[in-house]
Amino acid sequence: MIEILAHSFMQRALAAGLLVGIVASYYGVFVVQRGMGFLGHGLAHAAFGGVALGILLNAEPLWVAIPFTLAVAIGITWARERSRLGVDSVIGIFLAISMALGVVFLSLKRSYAADAFGYLFGSILSVTTTDLLIALLLFGLALATLPMWGRWAYATLDREAAMVDRLPVARDDYVLSCLIAVTVVAAVKIVGVLLIAAFLVIPAAASRLLARSFLAMTVLSVLGGGASVVFGLAGSYWLDIPSGAAIILVQGAVFLLLLGVVRRA
Amino acid sequence: MSAIEAMHLSVRLGDRMALEDISFQVDEGEFVAVLGPNGAGKTTLVKIFLGLIFPSQGVARIFGDSVNRLSPEWLGYVPQVKTLDRHFPALAMELVGSGLRRCWPGWMSGEEKKTVIAALARVGAEHLAERALGRLSGGELQRVYLARGLIHRPRFILLDEPATGVDVAGQQDMYRILEDYRKETQATILMVTHDWGAAFHHATRAMLLNRRLISMGRPSEALEDEFLRCAFGHVGHAHEMRMVRHD
Numbered sequence: 001m002i003e004i005l006a007h008s009f010m011q012r013a014l015a016a017g018l019l020v021g022i023v024a025s026y027y028g029v030f031v032v033q034r035g036m037g038f039l040g041h042g043l044a045h046a047a048f049g050g051v052a053l054g055i056l057l058n059a060e061p062l063w064v065a066i067p068f069t070l071a072v073a074i075g076i077t078w079a080r081e082r083s084r085l086g087v088d089s090v091i092g093i094f095l096a097i098s099m100a101l102g103v104v105f106l107s108l109k110r111s112y113a114a115d116a117f118g119y120l121f122g123s124i125l126s127v128t129t130t131d132l133l134i135a136l137l138l139f140g141l142a143l144a145t146l147p148m149w150g151r152w153a154y155a156t157l158d159r160e161a162a163m164v165d166r167l168p169v170a171r172d173d174y175v176l177s178c179l180i181a182v183t184v185v186a187a188v189k190i191v192g193v194l195l196i197a198a199f200l201v202i203p204a205a206a207s208r209l210l211a212r213s214f215l216a217m218t219v220l221s222v223l224g225g226g227a228s229v230v231f232g233l234a235g236s237y238w239l240d241i242p243s244g245a246a247i248i249l250v251q252g253a254v255f256l257l258l259l260g261v262v263r264r265a
Numbered sequence: 266m267s268a269i270e271a272m273h274l275s276v277r278l279g280d281r282m283a284l285e286d287i288s289f290q291v292d293e294g295e296f297v298a299v300l301g302p303n304g305a306g307k308t309t310l311v312k313i314f315l316g317l318i319f320p321s322q323g324v325a326r327i328f329g330d331s332v333n334r335l336s337p338e339w340l341g342y343v344p345q346v347k348t349l350d351r352h353f354p355a356l357a358m359e360l361v362g363s364g365l366r367r368c369w370p371g372w373m374s375g376e377e378k379k380t381v382i383a384a385l386a387r388v389g390a391e392h393l394a395e396r397a398l399g400r401l402s403g404g405e406l407q408r409v410y411l412a413r414g415l416i417h418r419p420r421f422i423l424l425d426e427p428a429t430g431v432d433v434a435g436q437q438d439m440y441r442i443l444e445d446y447r448k449e450t451q452a453t454i455l456m457v458t459h460d461w462g463a464a465f466h467h468a469t470r471a472m473l474l475n476r477r478l479i480s481m482g483r484p485s486e487a488l489e490d491e492f493l494r495c496a497f498g499h500v501g502h503a504h505e506m507r508m509v510r511h512d
Contacts, residue, residue: 033353153369157353157360164315164342165367211354212397215371 004237012127013243017229019135020187021247023142024199025225027180029218032204033156035087039076040197042091043184046072049098050185052105062134065185072098073181077173124191124233124243131190138183145179152176153214195244199225202251209258224254266329268293268421268453269314274323276309283309287323287478291470293420294451296443298464298484301474302497307457310474311425314455315342327421337367341419341452346406347430351399357409358394361385364413384416385409388442404435411442422446424456428463436460440467464488 004010024040031039050068054061072094079090127135155162155169162169180200187196207220232247239246267290274287284306291297299307312318313325316332327335361381362370373381385391390408393401401409407427414422422443428436440463447454458464464471464484471487473479473496480492 033350150366150368150371153371154363154367157350157355157369158344158348158363160315160317160344160348161342161363162368163317164340165337165364166316167368208354213356213359214354214369217354218371 004234009125009127010233010237012129012132013124014229014233016127016132016135016190017124017233017247018226019132019139020183020191020196021199021203021225021229022222023135023138023183024187024196025203025221026142026218027176027183028200028202028204028225029207029214029221030152030156030176031180031200032208033214036091037201037205038088038091039180040184040200041193042076042095043069043073043181044188044193044196045095046098047185047188049100049102049105052102056105056109062186062189066182068098069181069185070178073177074174077177081170081173124195124247127190134186135190138186141179141182145175148172148175149218157214192244195247198248198251202248202255203228206251206255206258209255209262224251228254266293267291267326268295268328269455270324270326270329271310271313272324272326274310274313274320274325276306276313276318277321278309282476284313284320284474285477287474289472289478289481291453291455293453294447296447296454296467296469297456298468298471299455299457299474300459300461300464300471300488300496301479305474305496306476307474308425311423311455311457314423315340335421338417339420341414341417341422343407343410343414343422343424343427345426345429346403346410349398349406353398355398356394357390357396357398357401357405358382358385360398360409361413361416364416380416381412384412387415388412389438402432402435403430404432404438407431407435407439408442411439415446418450420450420452422452422454424454424458426457426459428458428460436463443467461488 005014031037047065047069050065051061053068054064057064076090076094079085079094080087083090151162151167151172155167155172159169184196184200203225204217204221207217207224211217211220228247228250232250233243235241235250236243236246269291271287271289274284275282276284287310299310301307309318313320314327314332316335325332328339358373358378358381359370361384362373362377365377365380370377382391382394385394388408388411390405390412393405393409398406410427427439431439443454444467446452456463456468465488468484470482471484472481473487473492475496479496480487480489
């Protein structure tokens with residue numbers, strides 16, 4: 001491991017991966033328990049529309065993609081409240097609209113199409129200092145909103161009871177959606193679509209198999225998300241395979257192992 | 266002063282009226298069973314008193330004050346057990362603790378644990394404290410819900426079809442706990458139910474709804490055949506219930 005960390009790009013990859021992995025695995029417990037496993041993919045692809053708009057406007061894609069994806073997240077939360085559609089159907093609708101908008105924006109600036117797609121498949125091994133600062137900012141946001149964990153958890157289990165107890169459930173939902181959206185869109189640039197979507201689902205789903213309480217599920221998810229970065233990066237170095245894929249495969253292997261063990265028990 | 270009061274309540278949901286011009290009063294210490302066919306507006310009525318729905322017209326009051334100004338400690342709510350996500354990783358004591366804290370208790374202090382265990386003990390369920398929600402039977406979960414609903418010793422208790430998904434023994438236990446609590450504290454109970462037997466045997470008054478208030482009074486009077494026909498189109502097994510009540 002020390003040999004791996006001799007490379008500065010690996011140091012940055014490990015730091016950014018740990019920060020993003022921990023934050024996304026933390027939000028993942030709400031994503032999984034609320035049955036919104038498709039959200040990560042939905043928001044990440046929605047970011048494509050924002051990136052395309054940024055390219056069209058000759059602006060830094062991230063600064064356009066963040067408000068664009070935030071608007072999509074708010075739209076998804078609003079549509080969920082207003083309709084009886086399943087959450088994955090709502091996400092699918094907004095994903096398709098965002099992607100279509102992205103295609104339209106890019107059609108107006110054809111030569112830059114590759115940039116927009118490349119943006120979605122960011123690589124953890126090419127993390128810059130700016131990326132690292134953004135990852136730190138995401139971590140700080142998650143820490144600052146930690147006191148909301150109990151309210152989000154309560155509304156996740158029993159939304160009606162939380163409303164009867166006069167908690168601002170709707171407002172809390174919007175805050176959670178916006179935090180997840182900001183995390184996804186910023187992390188897409190750092191770790192790519194597949195890895196951020198995996199962080200939002202697999203560690204939480206795996207910890208769900210072990211945990212008896214929601215707090216334990218949260219702690220295990222965060223630890224598992226972080227550990228998968230360490231073992232995934234080490235594995236990718238030694239086996240010479242893509243880093244993001246290696247991290248996801250570590251998560252997937254742990255999930256399948258637990259599924260087998262817990263089922264047998 | 267009435268414990269709860271509805272004055273000309275009407276609720277429009279989309280293009281249809283869920284409730285039309287409902288007026289009634291319930292005194293402190295009463296146990297009122299609310300009955301009616303599916304779609305009669307029973308749950309809408311409960312949601313008005315929970316502060317989750319605003320009436321299109323009219324006023325709802327609890328202890329003389331508007332619903333949204335009621336201190337949450339005064340209100341105990343017991344929902345249907347089938348609405349709970351049994352796959353949520355939680356222990357029974359955490360569910361009760363959520364009522365105490367009014368948010369999800371990641372960890373509880375020794376004092377909070379004592380309060381929660383005492384609430385569970387009052388409904389004979391202290392042995393369930395460390396059990397996962399997914400491993401509770403319908404009756405056990407209903408007791409845990411009751412413990413949560415009663416943890417602040419509320420003066421007004423709302424129950425929405427609490428017998429659904431609970432076996433007969435569990436239902437009898439629940440009604441006994443509610444009766445004991447009401448006698449001890451003079452709390453007011455409003456219970457939506459499809460269980461006519463519960464209305465005849467446990468309620469001091471019954472209310473028959475079908476978007477409008479059909480009847481309200483002592484169960485044997487409010488559930489007269491003509492009112493039942495008006496609400497349901499038939500009288501079901503009400504006659505046998507009345508006979509059992511007389512016995």
